[in-house]
Amino acid sequence: MSRLPVKKTYKLFIGGAFPRSESGRTLEAEGQNVARGSRKDVRDAVKAARAAQPGWGAATAYNRGQVLYRLAEMVESRVPEFAELCTGRTEVERAIDRIVWYAGWADKLPQVLGGSNPVAGPYFNFTVPEPTGVVAVLAPDEPPLLGLVTRLVPPLVGGNAVVAVASETRPLAAIELAEAIATSDVPDGVVNLLTGLRSELGPVLASHMDVNAIDLCGAGGDSAELERAAADNVKRVVHGRADAQSPWEISSFLELKTVWHPVGR
């Protein structure tokens, strides 16, 4: 006699919890009912991200690197499950390797992107990269896992909190990733994942006055409209690529702070 499997309810990931959409709506994708996030879900996610960001940004770079490495461990332990939800094992392995690659950047960025500046006067002057704050990510539809990881991890490494909208057509990998994140050491609220329609969620994120930057990777033809909305609070707008790996991907979500101090007796 075969056992009837218990099926998963696909939910959002906000502030470390897995709520249903407050709207009560779902959307069928990949044969499953996934939550169809709403304006208010965006509101809650941004709020959670804003609350979590200072702690994450203030964590030591070494600590952030370790936390992200731990996330790679969590994904590695679920390779078969992830492989089912994306283009296969190769994509999962690339995603894991990418997380590990970025994890190693956490404590090297300030040396590569910042430094001391030789000003003409009795001052010590240095520049350090700092997180911009709350970053919205519109993940690409494909590849479902690697695309999200590619866009999600760079802002995280730099100390930002992220609200990401998953692939609209293939959101299940994102939900699986949320579960891996929940079991890793990433603090609650640092990553928030929404599923639903980009056309609904994108404009809310783009115009949100408490979002500092937006990655329009998955925006497609809506880019111009979203960019216009982003100007309301002078958001940093990034047109990320679905498959890229470089420290400059991180720097798009960083501010540079320059500090002066006199040098005297």
Next chain:
Amino acid sequence: MTDIERKRDRTAVPTDWTYAPAPESRDLVRLRERYGHFVGGGWIEPADTYATISPSTEETLATVGQGTAEDVDRAVAAARAAFANGWSSLPGSERAKYLFRIARLLQERSREFAVLESLNGGKPIKESRDVDLPLAAAHFFYYAGWADKLEYAFPNRRPAPLGVAAQIIPWNFPLLMLAWKLAPALACGNTVVLKPAETTPLTALLFCDVLRQAELPPGVVNVVTGDGRTGAALVEHDGIDKVAFTGSTEVGKSIQRQLAGTGKKLTLELGGKAANIVFDDCALDQAVEGIVNGIYFNQGHVCCAGSRLLAQESIHEPLVEKLKKRLETLRVGDPLDKNTDVGAINSKLQLERITELVEAGKEEGAEIFQPPCRLPEKGYWFAPTVFTNVAQSYRIAQEEIFGPVLSVLTFRTPEEAVEKANNTPYGLSAGVWTEKGSRILWMAQRLRAGVVWANTFNRFDPASPFGGYKESGFGREGGLHGLEPYLRFEE
């Protein structure tokens, strides 16, 4: 004592010491009556013109062009042609030499430029002489050196110029902002259409003569003067690849909207409402100097001005007393007088804006202090002003005044100072005054601002990146980081 020694006039000894006027000579500046737009290495006749004045006397200095869409179009075409016809493919080492030449020419002609800057903009000659001009020349010198070293600035990337950069600059540091814009753009191999501010076009127009002396190829730099309409026409133009704007947050947002979907690169350096935070253990007299320099430098026409003084309550009273006494020694008046500390307000419009906000401050219940000072009858003037008893909610504590007006607020703990300092949509700069090293770093980490001055204020250097967080804009000018906005990276 001998008789001869005894013989001596016993005239009454004067008791007060008034400095005699010490005006810098205007003779060095020879203005033309009328200027066109500088396009393709020559002057084109403007369709429409307006008078540019001296804000300290209201006298007309020259007539300049009000750039039309057509003028902009010609300038962009000239820039495109210059980009294609050699500038972008010129070896970096050759581009560098042009920039070095420009730096040297500015040094050689610095007195002339300083006088003109003070005439057209109203800033004290000691500032245009000691700050604007040396920094402008230094900026060209700094970026000249980068022109042939770009690949070392961006390891593992292949930098290439963008094309034509549209640059719109403000009226507070006309020549210095020109330098901040042109130097990195040219070093990176771009060509430029520059629009100076409506009220202060003259040093940019004089600068075209420096370009002639430097033998810069025609069309590499084009200057179109005019008001906001000219700027809008430039931003809208299809032939540009990048916009760099320094000015108000309001205009910055509209430019960002305008460029949405075009793929043009954008950098914005916008407004600010910086907190200058003074702890009770600071070096007090130097903090007072820093506060004065933070808000009265250039009549407070500074986007990173320390316009909100956050004083620790335990030092508030003596600090404000010292500050008021110090204000009484500020010399307000003729911008060309070498002893002038505070010059003229840049324009009638700006004077009206300052006056309106100061009235609002009084109505909201803040206590106003202005030192006794005789302001000239002609021209636009505003006495250095301090508001005490200011609440965070008052307009004078929230809005950028862009004038010599300081709002004093208090705090009790470092946490509260950070909270109040960051409680604004802006994030350009901040100041911290304390003798405690660890607290400086603690504060510096938490202040959401692109520049943090600790135990100093309003320091600038070509090697030091400058730019804002939040609604103060994005992108950096100065330093290695100032190159990136003018480059694309080939895959």
Next chain:
Amino acid sequence: MAQAPALPAGFELPLELRLLRIGSVDAVALEERAASLAKRSIKKDAKVFALELAIRTTDLTTLEGSDTPGKVAALCSKAIRPDPGDPSIPSCAAICVYPNLVPTARERLAGSGVKVAAVATGFPSGQYPTKLKVADVRSAVELGADEIDMVIDRGAFLSGRYAKVYDEVVQVKEACGEAHLKVILETGELGTYDNVRRATLLAIAGGADFVKTSTGKVNPAATLPVALCMLEAVRDVHEETGRRIGFKAAGGIRQAKQAVQHLVLVHETLGSDWLTPDLYRLGASSLLNDILMQLRKERTGVYQSPDYFTLD
């Protein structure tokens, strides 16, 4: 003596809610402020005023082992009548000499209004027992000095024995009687502006009528930032307590331009009230002729040669 606290007993504090801050000084900002004040452009009448003021506040000084009555007598003549050809030129404030030469100076200056200042307390090092220093002062006063320029014990100050420094100032002040006390800090040996400020306040607390930068025997001496630092302390004392303390810049001031820069510092820090020999002095030996040359240049419009000004 045991290590004293930063605020020694007897440090006169006002009985106010707020204590006088010892405070600290940021070197870079202080130097920048001094440099910016030095750029004031003082022209025409304002320059003549400053040059004449510089003469009126000058302590014409000779402090050499080779000083003789003849040398001092000549200097006294110069102090009374700096330019024999121009009776409108005012006299100097004082002659500053070693104690042995006080009687000569006293005699030559009698009735002129020019004061006699004597250095004392084991000038310039101050490395002598306190009782000898006090005796040195008493003897100078007995010889007829109107003013005593004492040195603080820098050895004590730099080893943190502030109370010893303070006690000596108190004892010397007492020994001065009617004579005015100027306390020399020898700022060139103090190392930091924080120390300059601290020593200034300490000297004032001990009873100094004037604080003075330097002996003239150590470099650097009366630099502009040091002067500004001390002037700010003097201003703070005045604001907190109402006491008006004088200031004397001495050492290294050789040119009229430097003197004018020093006067600008006083003017913009303490105001016109301090522009009087009662509250301000310039200690100098070779400065006077340069001022005379500048004054004659202002009056004639012609650049001058030192050949036309007497060396005294």
